[in-house]
Amino acid sequence: MGEPHETLLEVRDLRTYFRGEEGVAKAVDGVSLTLRAGETLGLVGESGCGKSVTALSILGLVPNPPGYIAGGEIRFAGRDLTQVSANELRGLRGNDIAMIFQEPMTALNPVLTVGEQIAETVRLHRGLGRDAARARAIEMLALVNIPSPEERVDAYPHQLSGGMRQRVMIAMAMSCDPRLLIADDPTTALDVTVQAQILELIETLQTERGTGVLLITHDLGVVAEVADRVAVMYAGKIVEVAPVDELYERPAHPYTVGLFRSLPDLAQHGERLHAIEGSVPSAFRYPTGCRYRTRCPLASELCASSEPPLASVATASGAHTVACHHADRVGEL
Amino acid sequence: MWAYILRRVLYNIPVYLGIIFLLMAALRVNDPIWGYLGKNASHEAYAAMEKSMGLDQPLLVQFWDFTSGLVTFEEVDGVSRWKAGLAESWSDKGRPVGDLVGDAVWPSLSITVPALVLTSLISITIAILSAYYRGRLPDKVMMVSAVLGMSISFLVYIIFGQYWGAYVLNERIGGEFFAIQGYKSDEPGWWVTYCLLPVLISTIVTMGYDTRFYRAVMVEETGRDYITTARAKGATKRKIMFVHMLKNAMIPIITRIMITLPFLVMGSLLLEVYFGIPGMGRALLQAITTLDFPVAQLLVALFAGLFLLTVILTDVFYALVDPRVRLQ
Numbered sequence A: 001m002g003e004p005h006e007t008l009l010e011v012r013d014l015r016t017y018f019r020g021e022e023g024v025a026k027a028v029d030g031v032s033l034t035l036r037a038g039e040t041l042g043l044v045g046e047s048g049c050g051k052s053v054t055a056l057s058i059l060g061l062v063p064n065p066p067g068y069i070a071g072g073e074i075r076f077a078g079r080d081l082t083q084v085s086a087n088e089l090r091g092l093r094g095n096d097i098a099m100i101f102q103e104p105m106t107a108l109n110p111v112l113t114v115g116e117q118i119a120e121t122v123r124l125h126r127g128l129g130r131d132a133a134r135a136r137a138i139e140m141l142a143l144v145n146i147p148s149p150e151e152r153v154d155a156y157p158h159q160l161s162g163g164m165r166q167r168v169m170i171a172m173a174m175s176c177d178p179r180l181l182i183a184d185d186p187t188t189a190l191d192v193t194v195q196a197q198i199l200e201l202i203e204t205l206q207t208e209r210g211t212g213v214l215l216i217t218h219d220l221g222v223v224a225e226v227a228d229r230v231a232v233m234y235a236g237k238i239v240e241v242a243p244v245d246e247l248y249e250r251p252a253h254p255y256t257v258g259l260f261r262s263l264p265d266l267a268q269h270g271e272r273l274h275a276i277e278g279s280v281p282s283a284f285r286y287p288t289g290c291r292y293r294t295r296c297p298l299a300s301e302l303c304a305s306s307e308p309p310l311a312s313v314a315t316a317s318g319a320h321t322v323a324c325h326h327a328d329r330v331g332e333l
Numbered sequence B: 001m002w003a004y005i006l007r008r009v010l011y012n013i014p015v016y017l018g019i020i021f022l023l024m025a026a027l028r029v030n031d032p033i034w035g036y037l038g039k040n041a042s043h044e045a046y047a048a049m050e051k052s053m054g055l056d057q058p059l060l061v062q063f064w065d066f067t068s069g070l071v072t073f074e075e076v077d078g079v080s081r082w083k084a085g086l087a088e089s090w091s092d093k094g095r096p097v098g099d100l101v102g103d104a105v106w107p108s109l110s111i112t113v114p115a116l117v118l119t120s121l122i123s124i125t126i127a128i129l130s131a132y133y134r135g136r137l138p139d140k141v142m143m144v145s146a147v148l149g150m151s152i153s154f155l156v157y158i159i160f161g162q163y164w165g166a167y168v169l170n171e172r173i174g175g176e177f178f179a180i181q182g183y184k185s186d187e188p189g190w191w192v193t194y195c196l197l198p199v200l201i202s203t204i205v206t207m208g209y210d211t212r213f214y215r216a217v218m219v220e221e222t223g224r225d226y227i228t229t230a231r232a233k234g235a236t237k238r239k240i241m242f243v244h245m246l247k248n249a250m251i252p253i254i255t256r257i258m259i260t261l262p263f264l265v266m267g268s269l270l271l272e273v274y275f276g277i278p279g280m281g282r283a284l285l286q287a288i289t290t291l292d293f294p295v296a297q298l299l300v301a302l303f304a305g306l307f308l309l310t311v312i313l314t315d316v317f318y319a320l321v322d323p324r325v326r327l328q
């Protein structure tokens, strides 16, 4: 476990592209992120903006072909993960960096028991024998609050509910005490009440164990509950990064404001709830300049001609950055 | 599990009886006796034959006699004999059809079963390797070979196999390694001499189709979410292919094997004819060409039974490999 504030993961100018029929889809196009040990960083953005591809890139799981890492660095524990050997990366996966996925219904292997699937991870990385691995699986199932774990260890995924399966995924991910947990939209597929339980579980485990968490979601409401800092992603880029309270109080990017407006529980009384107009641009053809300008109420000629860089916003924390030419006018919205 | 198997069997019994009834009716649409004796046969000869096969009885009575005969045994000269097999062959005068068919079972099995096992093992292995090396040279070589293999006719394989594999080889070594034709099961090494060459030919013929099918199955599995999960936990590629994927792929693989089984029996007909192997396929062909009604009737009933048996076995295998199959 690292010292608090020690940098655990640093992604610098990551570019992950996909070759397609229409050309190259720049799914991730210059993403930079920093995650400190024991911290929870939320990565928020609409569907299709490149969040999952960012996560898969970190683990070296981008399907190739058609995908490939076209540039950038992913520094983890002193190494650049874009440069290490496949074998070295495999040794990190599941052990130092673990991931849980969006779809608990399909992410587990249907023909293996959940116990076998959890045990596989610890056998791989810890070299445990069959019995020890099974004991560890039961222990992990208990840790994620699955009732009667001694029995459930022999259950097949289809015998469990979606929420239970996601708990199994978490048990599997945490079984080797990873330093970094990447959770890719872990609650979208679940009922609202179950969503809250799963988030709470992730939060508890991360505080107990000091795990760094990259929590990916399309729902700002989710990051509000668990994240320390939030990175907002749009069209393959990070457009705003801020501590969670600051983002809520003073969003500096028009897109972030738009995301807040479309949240049902945060819309002011009487104020109409509205989704952001227009749709996410295709990863094959981004607009010139600022990629959000086609949907932005503040867009000007400057936005079309020059791409705004991520720049500091003068705030108390000093940790708030935004990529907008008109960040000073966001208050007008 | 046993209760499940029993239920599947019981469920298929009425289906089997229905099939037998239809087959029996179909075999009687054109009068088999006139067909066998010819138009100029005497009424006495016709009547005698009709009586011996019970063809003068109403169809339902014949149906009852035949189907009950399939499951009863009768004492003949102090020996218990299968009743359905007691009817006498028409062309092989006086020979009980049961003996005739019984003699054909073993030669058939000694070709079809090894061919099925060999084909499945080889093509599943190639398919896994091909999927493993997807898009790279080994995959391309294997898939091009499969298509090449598929585009050559069965007959070409048989003829060339007999020529190069038996005739030329025997000339070279000055002995008989593979027989060009024939079947004797009482010599030492008989299986290699008489069966191995047809088995190899059958394997080569079906391998292209099977390999492509199994590869498609494997490739489809590689795109599933659980594969990403397995990769994310750091499993080795080998473990992913042989544990995670193969276990899931067993479901379509079993379906494929089971579906091909009845066709394999019929498909070996060509091999049996060309290699002179006295199997069931050849027996059915002979019964049809010689208008031997009792033999044909028993054989079609047996083939129908074999088909249903594979259906039942398929369900049982599903239950064994797929935990999602409910046994209730």
Ligand SMILES: Nc1ncnc2c1ncn2[C@@H]1O[C@H](COP(=O)(O)OP(=O)(O)O)[C@@H](O)[C@H]1O
Residues within 6 Å of the ligand: A018, A020, A025, A027, A028, A045, A046, A047, A048, A049, A050, A051, A052, A053, A054, A063, A066, A067, A283
């Ligand atoms: N396997 C793939 N093949 C081709 N393009 C892909 C693939 N996966 C993702 N992409 C591209 O990356 C973009 C971002 O996808 P993704 O990261 O899954 O979005 P999200 O933010 O919803 O997780 C998609 O719009 C698509 O253009």
Ligand SMILES: [Mg+2]
Residues within 6 Å of the ligand: A048, A051, A052, A053, A102, A184, A185
């Ligand atoms: Mg996603």
